[in-house]
Structures are given as structure tokens and as C-alpha cells.
Amino acid sequence: MKxxxxxxxxxxxxxxxxxxxxxxxxxxxxxxxAHLANLSFEQGQFPTKFKLAQVxxxxxxxxxxxxxxxxxxxxxxxxTISKLIERLALCRLRPHLLTSDNFNPLRSxxxxxxxxxxxxxxxLNNIYISTDRLQLTTVVCLDISAAFDTISxxxxxxRLCEEFGVAGMPLDWLRSYLSNRSYYVKLGRHSxxxxxxxxxxxxxxxxxxxxxxxxISPLSRVIFxxxxxxxxxxxxxxxxxxxxxxxxQADLLKLEACTxxxxxxxxxxDLLLNANxxxxxxxxxxxxxxxxxxxxxxxVADSRLTVSSQLKSLGVIxxxxxxxxxxxxxxxxxxxxxxxALRHIRRVLPQNVAKTLASSIVSSRLDYCNxxxxxxxxxTISKLxxxxxxLARVVLQRRKFCHAQPxxxxxxxxxxxxxxxxxxxxxxxxxxxxxxxDYLHQLISNSGAKNMKNLARFRTxxxxxxxxxxxxxxx
Numbered sequence: 001m002k003x004x005x006x007x008x009x010x011x012x013x014x015x016x017x018x019x020x021x022x023x024x025x026x027x028x029x030x031x032x033x034a035h036l037a038n039l040s041f042e043q044g045q046f047p048t049k050f051k052l053a054q055v056x057x058x059x060x061x062x063x064x065x066x067x068x069x070x071x072x073x074x075x076x077x078x079x080t081i082s083k084l085i086e087r088l089a090l091c092r093l094r095p096h097l098l099t100s101d102n103f104n105p106l107r108s109x110x111x112x113x114x115x116x117x118x119x120x121x122x123x124l125n126n127i128y129i130s131t132d133r134l135q136l137t138t139v140v141c142l143d144i145s146a147a148f149d150t151i152s153x154x155x156x157x158x159r160l161c162e163e164f165g166v167a168g169m170p171l172d173w174l175r176s177y178l179s180n181r182s183y184y185v186k187l188g189r190h191s192x193x194x195x196x197x198x199x200x201x202x203x204x205x206x207x208x209x210x211x212x213x214x215x216i217s218p219l220s221r222v223i224f225x226x227x228x229x230x231x232x233x234x235x236x237x238x239x240x241x242x243x244x245x246x247x248x249q250a251d252l253l254k255l256e257a258c259t260x261x262x263x264x265x266x267x268x269x270d271l272l273l274n275a276n277x278x279x280x281x282x283x284x285x286x287x288x289x290x291x292x293x294x295x296x297x298x299x300v301a302d303s304r305l306t307v308s309s310q311l312k313s314l315g316v317i318x319x320x321x322x323x324x325x326x327x328x329x330x331x332x333x334x335x336x337x338x339x340x341a342l343r344h345i346r347r348v349l350p351q352n353v354a355k356t357l358a359s360s361i362v363s364s365r366l367d368y369c370n371x372x373x374x375x376x377x378x379x380t381i382s383k384l385x386x387x388x389x390x391l392a393r394v395v396l397q398r399r400k401f402c403h404a405q406p407x408x409x410x411x412x413x414x415x416x417x418x419x420x421x422x423x424x425x426x427x428x429x430x431x432x433x434x435x436x437x438d439y440l441h442q443l444i445s446n447s448g449a450k451n452m453k454n455l456a457r458f459r460t461x462x463x464x465x466x467x468x469x470x471x472x473x474x475x
Contacts, residue, residue: 046177053202076203090210107233113430114437119233121440135244136243137242151211153179281310286321351396
């Protein structure tokens with residue numbers, strides 16, 4: 001009942017009944033689906049009827065060449081009942097995998113209490129510590145080609161058995177779930193013939209992400225063996241290595257050897273590393289960057305890559321000095337476009353609807369991963385504040401030069417700087433309450449004097465300990 005009621009109101013073209021009807025009559029359908037799921041688990045067989053998927057190709061970019069298949073993103077549609085059964089299996093499988101010592105602890109996707117923001121804070125924390133130690137940090141974002149589509153079923157089942165202890169009927173059920181899946185592509189009124197899928201996990205499925213995480217978990221041991229820091233989010237892998245100017249040549253050789261081993265491991269497991277599409281950037285102070293200016297290229301998995309002046313990771317644009325100017329400009333550009341779109345239809349909207357739209361299409365962008373902006377310059381924050389002020393004037397239909405502070409108060413919107421502090425405060429509270437994610441909880445769980453010195457660069461702790469002043473108590 002809980003899973004049905006929480007399921008989104010999205011129906012699949014393969015559904016016999018719309019999702020809205022399923023949720024309306026949840027008390028009736030819950031018994032039927034529970035009986036079906038129990039039979040499936042007891043017999044170790046996933047219903048063949050639910051192994052069919054419809055693929056809808058969508059262009060990745062509006063201006064992409066429509067004649068090139070590589071420019072399309074395959075959107076997989078599975079039946080709703082299939083996803084409900086998968087979610088029941090996930091409730092049993094996920095706790096078992098996440099508590100295993102062989103599951104990579106530095107993986108943030110598809111886990112409670114983990115997000116892109118916690119992942120970026122972990123990476124930034126390591127960069128700030130390296131900067132305090134007068135070290136430059138080289139960051140490498142690896143690109144894996146079609147990671148979910150090339151997973152070997154036999155290797156995945158073997159890994160689940162040998163490394164995670166999944167055996168017997170559960171393993172038989174997963175083998176049935178993965179095997180003999182079929183799909184067809186539909187565009188408009190035209191459909192392709194049905195094709196059997198011999199590899200990969202279904203994209204858009206419930207079990208696919210956790211199975212991929214288990215499949216790629218051993219890669220962390222390869223990276224750890226070289227003493228290189230890393231973090232994974234879905235199929236995105238970020239490597240970072242702190243280095244001094246005197247040992248930079250040797251450190252870059254170590255990073256090169258690490259990426260070569262990563263590429264070899266991926267190839268052995270039917271995955272492909274696109275070294276040419278990977279990105280490299282060096283982060284540090286102005287003096288450190290001047291010393292590293294002679295290294296204009298870095299070798300990654302036998303491919304020489306130019307050191308970038310910008311690097312986009314998990315939707316956030318990094319720059320060599322971590323000013324985040326490029327990130328703020330990008331956010332402002334996207335928000336201004338939507339503010340103007342809202343302005344055009346504002347007169348026909350009630351105020352409560354306009355406020356909801358503003359929060360969903362603009363404020364959500366202002367708040368995305370805004371914790372990384374703590375400590376940036378006032379001029380950078382003021383650019384975001386201008387966007388919020390303009391949004392408040394549009395929602396309340398005020399003139400351009402109307403003072404924004406009373407408008408923000410009437411809308412109960414915190415200014416940008418206080419939104420950042422509020423995000424940090426709530427984030428630390430959640431980490432301390434739920435002990436998740438563990439890689440951040442270890443940094444703030446002990447408040448002893450010895451550990452506080454090690455936390456000096458961890459900005460969320462600084463915010464709570466020192467930087468939320470008495471005047472900010474309205475948060």
C-alpha cells in the first residue's frame with residue numbers, strides 16, 4: 001500500500017491501467033500485486049510479461065543533428081506493476097548491499113541522505129585541506145561510455161554472489177530479472193521490431209542503479225591502491241590528487257598510472273572509458289597555479305588532455321581558484337530566462353500560483369548545491385541576489401526600482417546569503433541525526449578539540465560554530 005500510494009502519477013504506454021486508477025483503488029490492487037510479488041519471489045522468477053520495454057528516443061540537445069543516432073537519449077518506459085515489484089525487491093536488496101564492506105562508501109547516488117551536494121562538499125573539503133597544506137589539487141572527471149548498457153549479466157551475477165553474498169533463490173530471481181529482456185523503439189506512430197537485450201541493466205528501472213553500483217564497486221579498490229582520492233556518483237567518477245610543486249612530475253605519473261589501470265579494469269568488465277572526453281583541471285592559489293603553468297597537458301589513460309580553465313561536475317562549474325564566478329553566471333542566465341518567461345504570463349496567474357511557479361522553476365535553481373558557494377565574495381553573491389529580487393518583483397507585480405527587502409519578507413523568502421547558511425545548517429543537522437552520509441559524518445561527529453583542528457576547512461562546521469551570528473537567528 002505504501003509503495004503504491006507513493007508512486008508518481010506517471011503511466012507507461014505498456015500499462016493496462018493508468019497509474020492514477022491504480023492509486024485510487026490501492027486497497028484493492030495492493031492485495032493482488034502483493035500476491036503476484038510473493039509468487040515471483042518464492043519461485044525465483046520475474047514475470048516475463050514485464051520484461052518488455054518501450055524506448056522513446058529524445059534529442060540530447062535541441063540543435064543536435066537529428067540524423068545521427070548518437071545524439072539521441074533512449075528513454076525507457078517500463079510497466080508500472082513491474083516497477084512496484086522491483087521496488088519490493090529493492091527494499092530487501094539495498095540494505096544488504098549497502099552494509100557490505102565491499103560496497104564503495106564513497107558513492108553518493110541512489111542512497112538515502114546522499115546527494116550531488118554532499119558529494120561535491122566531500123570533494124571540496126579535500127581540496128581545501130590540500131590548499132591549507134600548500135598543495136595543488138589535480139581533478140580528473142572520467143567519462144564512461146554507455147555505462148548502464150554494457151554491463152555483463154554473468155559478471156554482475158558472479159559479483160553479487162562472491163562479493164555481496166547474494167545466493168540461492170534471490171540470485172535466481174535476479175538472474176531471471178536480467179535475462180531475456182526485450183525492447184522496441186517507438187517514434188510517433190512507427191515502431192521497430194522487438195529486440196532481445198543481452199547486456200546492461202534497464203535504464204529507468206528501480207533495480208538498475210543499485211545493480212550498477214554493486215557492479216562497479218571494485219573499481220574503488222583500484223583507485224585506492226594508488227593513493228588517489230575519488231568519489232563516484234552514478235556513472236560519474238571524479239579523481240583528485242594533491243601534489244606539491246617539487247613532486248608534481250612524479251605525482252602526475254602516478255595519476256597517469258592510476259587512470260591506465262582504471263581503463264584496464266573497465267575494459268575487463270565490458271565498460272569503456274572515453275579518455276578523450278574526460279576533463280582535467282588544476283585547483284589552487286594563484287601562486288600555486290603559476291608554478292603549475294608549465295604543465296599545460298595531463299596524460300589520462302594514454303590520452304593527453306589539455307588542462308581546462310573550467311570543469312563541470314554534477315551540474316556545478318569549477319574554476320581553478322574556486323571563485324565559482326562561472327557557476328553563478330550560468331545560474332543567473334538560466335534563472336533570468338525563466339523570470340522573463342514568468343513575467344509574460346504573470347497577469348493571468350493568481351499570486352499563490354505565481355509564487356509556486358517561481359519557487360519551482362527559479363528558486364530551485366538558486367538553491368541547487370548552493371552550499372558550495374559559502375565563503376565566496378559578496379560581489380558573486382550579489383549577482384544571485386539581483387535575480388531573487390527581480391523574481392520577487394515579478395511575483396508581487398512591483399516596479400523595477402521598488403526596494404526588494406520588504407517583498408522578500410512578505411513572500412517569506414530568505415536572502416541568498418542566508419539561504420546558503422540555512423542549507424548548511426540543515427545539512428549538518430541531517431548528517432548528525434541520520435549519520436549519513438558516513439564520509440561527512442566522520443568529519444563532524446566528534447567535537448573534541450583535537451578533531452576541531454582537522455575540521456577547520458570543513459565549511460559547514462565553521463558555519464554552525466562561528467559564522468551564524470546573533471542577527472541570523474531568524475533562520
